[in-house]
Structure formats: structure tokens, C-alpha cells
Amino acid sequence: MARQIITLANERLVDRAIVLVREAFAKRPGSRVEIKGPKRSNDQNAAMWAMLGDLADQLRWGGQQMSAEDFKLVMLDALRRERRDEMRIVPSFDRTGFVNISPTSSSDLTHDEMRDLLTITRAFGDQHGVEWTEPAPKDKRPTPPIEAYEEQSR
Structure with missing residues (x-):
């Protein structure tokens, strides 16, 4: 079975996800379904x-200049530790x-996980006297059509 990713952006895509889950169960009981936030x-x-x-430009960490x-x-790593995620x-x-x-x-982080990462990064920088600059300009790419939210990979 091919891996499929669907962004639940409208009712049609929610219905499509339900159909795919039922098909997966009918063909392969025990299939795994993963739901993630945006x-x-x-x-x-x-x-x-x-x-x-800003961190790379202004701090040395562990005695090293880091990128x-x-x-x-x-x-x-700090985010994983904060969330008590399993570390191997x-x-x-x-x-x-x-x-x-x-x-x-x-790139795999959800919106909420990224918010937490930014909070951790800001707290770390603040504790070490980092002077923050503004973020780079927004990406101005056009929004893809709804059909683009259903992905398939093999």
C-alpha cells in the first residue's frame, strides 16, 4: 500500500481520508494511520x-563557533528533551x-511544535544576551489549489 498524506483542508478531503482508512482496514487490518497537527x-x-x-553570529557554544x-x-534536541520524547x-x-x-x-514539526521550538530558542538566546534581528521576508509563493493537499508516495 502506498503512503498517502492528506491535509484536512475541507469536507471533501475529510471524506477522502475516511474512505482511505476504511480501504486500508479492509485490505490490511493492522495498517497504521497517523494524524498530525498543521x-x-x-x-x-x-x-x-x-x-x-543570530545565535550563530553572536555566541560560541561549548567553546566552538557554530553554524x-x-x-x-x-x-x-532541547525541544525533544522538553517534550520528553524518546531519545535513542x-x-x-x-x-x-x-x-x-x-x-x-x-521540516516535520507541526505548527505547535515549531512554536515551542521558537520559544525555547528565544529563551536560550535571551539567557545568553543575544540581540535578535527581524526574520527574513515572508515567502510569497502562491497558495496551491486544494487538490494539491492530497499527496501520494511509494
Whole structure:
């Protein structure tokens, strides 16, 4: 069965999701259905990268100058810890430390999770005297038609 993602943007798409769930159950009892909140917004994404850039420009952490991407990993780890998400820790290949192998992707965050990440990032920066800049301008891409909210992947 192909993986399908539907954004519940209107009644037609809600009905489509119900049909797909029933079909999955009829064909494969035990199929998994996952419901997530709305994805992060473009404004949240812009704010996150502006804040991470401010951290990278103004702070040294662990005695190192870090990139915005490095700080993103630190902040995502803080979010997982705050939410008490399961973390998978394994020894590094040379056994001199440990590696967190939990999935780490800000693009998979829901709107609420991204709000929490921004709050954690702001608190961290405030505690370390970061002077915040404004987020990058909003993405001005056109809104896709409703039909675009149903995705299929194999």
C-alpha cells in the first residue's frame, strides 16, 4: 500500500481520508494511520532561521563557533528533551562519546511544535544576551489549489 498524506483542508478531503482508512482496514487490518497537527508556517520557518543565524553570529557554544545548522540541532534536541520524547543514544564509532540517533528534522514539526521550538530558542538566546534581528521576508509563493493537499508516495 502506498503512503498517502492528506491535509484536512475541507469536507471533501475529510471524506477522502475516511474512505482511505476504511480501504486500508479492509485490505490490511493492522495498517497504521497517523494524524498530525498543521505543519509549521513559512513565517515560523523564517523566524527560526533568523533566530538561529543570530545565535550563530553572536555566541560560541561549548567553546566552538557554530553554524545556524549546528544550533538548529541543539535546539531540536532541547525541544525533544522538553517534550520528553524518546531519545535513542548509542556509542560513537570510536567509543569516546555518544550519538543521539533520534530523527531530527524541523521540516516535520507541526505548527505547535515549531512554536515551542521558537520559544525555547528565544529563551536560550535571551539567557545568553543575544540581540535578535527581524526574520527574513515572508515567502510569497502562491497558495496551491486544494487538490494539491492530497499527496501520494511509494
